[in-house]
Amino acid sequence: MPKFFASSYLPEPVDPHAFNQEPPPRLPGPVGILLVNLGTPDAPTASSIRRYLGEFLSDPRVIEIPQWIWQVILRVFILTRRPAALAPRYQEIWLDGGSPLLVWSRLQAQGVQKHLQDQGLDARVALGMRYGNPSIAAAIDELRASGCQRILTVPMYPQYAASTTATAVDHVAAYAARLRDQPELRFIKRFQDDPAYIQALARQVREFWDQHGKPQRLLLSFHGLPRRTVEQGDPYYRDCMDTAKLLRQELGQDGQLIHVSFQSRFGAERWLEPYTEPTLRQWARDGITQVDVMCPGFLADCLETLEEIQMQCRDAFLAEGGQQFRYLPCLNDDPVWAAGFAALIRKSLGGWV
Numbered sequence: 001m002p003k004f005f006a007s008s009y010l011p012e013p014v015d016p017h018a019f020n021q022e023p024p025p026r027l028p029g030p031v032g033i034l035l036v037n038l039g040t041p042d043a044p045t046a047s048s049i050r051r052y053l054g055e056f057l058s059d060p061r062v063i064e065i066p067q068w069i070w071q072v073i074l075r076v077f078i079l080t081r082r083p084a085a086l087a088p089r090y091q092e093i094w095l096d097g098g099s100p101l102l103v104w105s106r107l108q109a110q111g112v113q114k115h116l117q118d119q120g121l122d123a124r125v126a127l128g129m130r131y132g133n134p135s136i137a138a139a140i141d142e143l144r145a146s147g148c149q150r151i152l153t154v155p156m157y158p159q160y161a162a163s164t165t166a167t168a169v170d171h172v173a174a175y176a177a178r179l180r181d182q183p184e185l186r187f188i189k190r191f192q193d194d195p196a197y198i199q200a201l202a203r204q205v206r207e208f209w210d211q212h213g214k215p216q217r218l219l220l221s222f223h224g225l226p227r228r229t230v231e232q233g234d235p236y237y238r239d240c241m242d243t244a245k246l247l248r249q250e251l252g253q254d255g256q257l258i259h260v261s262f263q264s265r266f267g268a269e270r271w272l273e274p275y276t277e278p279t280l281r282q283w284a285r286d287g288i289t290q291v292d293v294m295c296p297g298f299l300a301d302c303l304e305t306l307e308e309i310q311m312q313c314r315d316a317f318l319a320e321g322g323q324q325f326r327y328l329p330c331l332n333d334d335p336v337w338a339a340g341f342a343a344l345i346r347k348s349l350g351g352w353v
């Protein structure tokens with residue numbers, strides 16, 4: 001047999017007696033938990049934001065118009081202006097450890113790891129971002145290098161949307177498509193109604209009100225989506241309403257203070273309504289002076305919560321005559337949520353642990 005053939009197709013020459021020996025045990029190794037969040041720029045600079053937005057907004061799951069038209073609009077109109085406009089907004093919220101979305105997501109991953117370990121589970125948790133760093137590929141590499149042959153992907157979005165959850169799933173599957181020896185894969189689709197999630201939100205609200213008193217209204221502001229995508233079958237709106245309904249129930253009588261709105265509209269199309277900022281402006285004009293706002297769809301504070309809600313929406317509400325605007329932070333590094341998140345994740349590990 002020609003040498004090149006033997007060396008490229010066969011393993012190293014094998015000891016002929018080796019087949020009679022007991023093969024090494026093939027253990028499944030620890031369970032891998034891949035937490036996936038959206039992603040954020042590496043630095044609050046226009047060039048870094050341009051790279052991030054270029055990747056994010058080129059995802060056909062996010063912008064559902066033909067790529068050849070969209071890429072022209074993106075490159076000519078959006079990536080030439082938006083990054084420079086966003087840089088000072090990111091600078092205002094930037095933390096010592098980096099972008100808040102990354103800092104809080106990392107702490108959540110560490111919290112889940114700790115709780116699973118404390119329960120005696122042989123699990124490794126890694127964080128991957130759908131756009132930017134740390135990438136999903138790097139996170140899966142890390143899990144595989146720790147010996148994980150079974151990986152549960154947990155998109156960090158309680159409410160399912162094609163533009164967030166499905167693209168994370170697609171990306172993990174695309175990574176696996178390049179592998180010969182694939183790990184076993186599982187995915188959590190949504191946890192909008194999970195008691196651990198609802199109770200963590202309710203506890204946060206109750207503790208805040210116990211300390212600082214109740215407002216006239218509590219606005220739950222979810223990230224918006226183009227209305228068309230929901231009409232075409234995206235279950236996101238229903239998921240948001242499930243969360244709002246359950247949180248209302250969990251808060252009992254005080255649940256009546258809850259209202260729902262949608263934020264972060266992008267582009268000219270009609271998005272899910274009511275929109276957050278116009279709602280707050282209208283409330284102030286109607287004589288509502290005290291509001292609390294929280295963003296239950298975001299597990300980690302980020303540009304959309306810290307800047308858009310806590311700064312822009314506050315200014316808008318006060319400018320129209322509102323007197324007290326309080327923003328309740330996301331679950332971030334809440335230790336009770338870390339335990340709840342671990343418990344919720346554990347439910348999807350049946351048969352693996």
Ligand SMILES: C=CC1=C(C)c2cc3[nH]c(cc4nc(cc5[nH]c(cc1n2)c(C)c5CCC(=O)O)C(CCC(=O)O)=C4C)c(C)c3C=C
Pocket residue numbers: 038039040041062063082086099101157161163164223224225226236264266297298301302303304
């Ligand atoms: C068509 C565009 C967008 C859709 C659809 C969309 C859905 C969506 N996004 C999140 C969560 C986040 N979005 C964030 C930032 C952000 N989102 C869009 C556009 C769409 N989002 C843009 C252009 C940006 C960048 C900022 C801006 O230019 O305004 C972030 C924050 C990232 C950060 O760095 O802090 C998050 C998180 C969800 C949950 C969602 C669908 C439900």
Ligand SMILES: [Fe+2]
Pocket residue numbers: 223264
């Ligand atoms: Fe977004």
Ligand SMILES: [Fe+2]
Pocket residue numbers: 264265304308
């Ligand atoms: Fe935004």
